[in-house]
Amino acid sequence: MAAKKDTHKRDTYTPDSLLTVAVRVFNERGYDGTSMEHLSQAAGISKSSIYHHVRGKEELLRRAISRALDGLFSTLEEPGAREGRAIDRLEYVTRRTTEVLMSELPYVTLLLRVRGNTATERWAMARRREFDQRVAELLKQASADGDLRPDVDVRLATRLLFGMINSLVEWYRPARAGRDGNAASDEVADAVVRTAFAGLRT
Amino acid sequence: MAAKKDTHKRDTYTPDSLLTVAVRVFNERGYDGTSMEHLSQAAGISKSSIYHHVRGKEELLRRAISRALDGLFSTLEEPGAREGRAIDRLEYVTRRTTEVLMSELPYVTLLLRVRGNTATERWAMARRREFDQRVAELLKQASADGDLRPDVDVRLATRLLFGMINSLVEWYRPARAGRDGNAASDEVADAVVRTAFAGLRT
DNA sequence: GTCTATATTACGATAGAC
DNA sequence: GTCTATCGTAATATAGAC
Numbered sequence: 001m002a003a004k005k006d007t008h009k010r011d012t013y014t015p016d017s018l019l020t021v022a023v024r025v026f027n028e029r030g031y032d033g034t035s036m037e038h039l040s041q042a043a044g045i046s047k048s049s050i051y052h053h054v055r056g057k058e059e060l061l062r063r064a065i066s067r068a069l070d071g072l073f074s075t076l077e078e079p080g081a082r083e084g085r086a087i088d089r090l091e092y093v094t095r096r097t098t099e100v101l102m103s104e105l106p107y108v109t110l111l112l113r114v115r116g117n118t119a120t121e122r123w124a125m126a127r128r129r130e131f132d133q134r135v136a137e138l139l140k141q142a143s144a145d146g147d148l149r150p151d152v153d154v155r156l157a158t159r160l161l162f163g164m165i166n167s168l169v170e171w172y173r174p175a176r177a178g179r180d181g182n183a184a185s186d187e188v189a190d191a192v193v194r195t196a197f198a199g200l201r202t
Numbered sequence: 203m204a205a206k207k208d209t210h211k212r213d214t215y216t217p218d219s220l221l222t223v224a225v226r227v228f229n230e231r232g233y234d235g236t237s238m239e240h241l242s243q244a245a246g247i248s249k250s251s252i253y254h255h256v257r258g259k260e261e262l263l264r265r266a267i268s269r270a271l272d273g274l275f276s277t278l279e280e281p282g283a284r285e286g287r288a289i290d291r292l293e294y295v296t297r298r299t300t301e302v303l304m305s306e307l308p309y310v311t312l313l314l315r316v317r318g319n320t321a322t323e324r325w326a327m328a329r330r331r332e333f334d335q336r337v338a339e340l341l342k343q344a345s346a347d348g349d350l351r352p353d354v355d356v357r358l359a360t361r362l363l364f365g366m367i368n369s370l371v372e373w374y375r376p377a378r379a380g381r382d383g384n385a386a387s388d389e390v391a392d393a394v395v396r397t398a399f400a401g402l403r404t
Numbered sequence: 405g406t407c408t409a410t411a412t413t414a415c416g417a418t419a420g421a422c
Numbered sequence: 423g424t425c426t427a428t429c430g431t432a433a434t435a436t437a438g439a440c
Contacts, residue, residue, distance in 0.1 A: 012423065030317040032234035036416060049424050051417065113315075115232040156385055156393050159373050160366050167365020183358055191358050199397035214405065237433060251406050253435070407440075414433065422425080 015053050015063070018043060022060040023106045031061060031110070032117070058120050061110070065124045068107035071100040072131050086141035087148070087201065091193060093135055094165065098189045101168045109169040132162060148200055161196050168192075217255050217265070220245060224262040225308045233263060233312070234319070260322050263312070267326045270309035273302040274333050288343035289350070289403065293395060295337055296367065300391045303370045311371040334364060349404055363398050370394075 021043045025034050036057060040047040054060055075081060080092035101108050111128060114121040136158045143154045168188070175184060183191070223245045227236050238259060242249040256262055277283060282294035303310050313330060316323040338360045345356045370390070377386060385393070 028317070029319055030232065030234055032232055033317060033319045035414075037414085045423085046425055047416085048418075048426080052423060056416070115230070115235060117231055117235045151396075153385065153389075153393060156390065157397070159369065160394065160397050163369020163372065164362050164366045166372075167361065167369060170365065170368075171361050183355065187355075188358065191355060192362065194353075195359070195362050195398075195401035198401035238435080239433080247405085248407060249434085250408085250436075254405060258434070405440105407438100409437085409439100411436075412434085415431080416429105417431105418429075419427085420425100421427100422423105 013043065013045065013049075013053055018050065018053050019060060019063050023064045023110060026061070026064070027106050027109050031114070058118060061114075061118075062120045064107050064110050065114070065120070068104055068111040069124070069127050069131070071104045071108070072097065075100060076131075076134055085147065086138050086145055090135070090138040090142055091197060093138060094161065094196060095189050095193050097135075098165055098168065098192045099185065101165065102172055102174065102185045102188065105169060105172065105174065112166055112169055132158070135162070147202055149202055152200060157200060161200075164196055165192060215245065215247065215251075215255055220252065220255050221262060221265050225266045225312060228263070228266070229308050229311050233316070260320060263316075263320075264322045266309050266312050267316070267322070270306055270313040271326070271329050271333070273306045273310070274299065277302060278333075278336055287349065288340050288347055292337070292340040292344055293399060295340060296363065296398060297391050297395050299337075300367055300370065300394045301387065303367065304374055304376065304387045304390065307371060307374065307376065314368055314371055334360070337364070350402055351404055354402060359402060363402075366398055367394060 022034075022039055025038055025042045029038060034057075036047045036050060039057075039060075040050060043050065054063075075093060075096040078092075078096065081089050081096070083089070111124055114124050116122050116125055136154075139148070139154050139158050139161075142148050143152070148154070148157070172188065224236075224241055227240055227244045231240060236259075238249045238252060241259075241262075242252060245252065256265075277295060277298040280294075280298065283291050283298070285291070313326055316326050318324050318327055338356075341350070341356050341360050341363075344350050345354070350356070350359070374390065
């Protein structure tokens, strides 16, 4: 109990620890509905102190969204997303995307809610469309392989699948130790995959 | 071609015609990201003129959200939602909710995005929870009737079902006359019902 | 019903002391 | 690294002329 990393509560902020606070407030009030004054109160330091750690409000948004995008795109590089039949790769990506949504919940929530009012937000939307496109290609391939029900419209199915997955940010809350208010993370991923693929697979 | 209602373009605003413009901008920029200046530019009149028609920005939000809630709750009063087995009533409500989302798209979109920063927004969230609760009861009853797959968690299924339906506001755009960029409204409703109930029904 | 002008407050960001 | 004080701008809303 001597060194600097030993203290239980942080006595000064780093850009990252400040980000944790900011992202929570952004999600509670919406990005545009959050002022620097709101952030300073939540962090327990003055407005001007925040500017010592980050260049401004938009940098906090950019950092948060980057983290979300990194998590999502990295799943596409995993073996399960790159090897095997398209339908199986799609199921793998569906499961992993669901898991990333839950593990990086506040960051992905922010990503899914941007409206495109600033350059940062428009960049986020473009990157997100890229990701959606990659998954849509898997669905298209699975359809060509004959592994999707013939009455399924691929374009529509892609959107309903993402709709179901992305809706997690509206209700999923991580389980706290001891008290389990919510389904466990792997149960949720199972349910999403099962529900979605019941309507898709041949 | 003489009377006042004959003109193709409105030369003055009513609260309702102003609402149409405001709701479009709210959805493009987000409610908090929209200023009265933005609204005045979109409407082609000055800021102060807007105050002649409505008390302020929040009244526009309240009017829009009321319209969305009226549409949603009215489906629960229709015969198909009140008679028959719970699973069939659930399917009916799912279809009709999907249809209302599409026919009242900009209004429902706004409803689904409020964050609770003002009294109006908190009222909207409470009413929306009421609606969700009513549908959740149908799912619960269908489960008790033995009409749901035994491995389906009712709480989770409710959320995934709403997630799929509500995600429509993120991508559905009404078809324009002549050029059909999107699936027709009844095709979408069919797909939603089919995809969702494939994972639910026994 | 719409306008210009303006009151008042809130916001993002900076300066400079400690 | 954090603070108080403040700048310049943009926000909601009102007053009063036409």
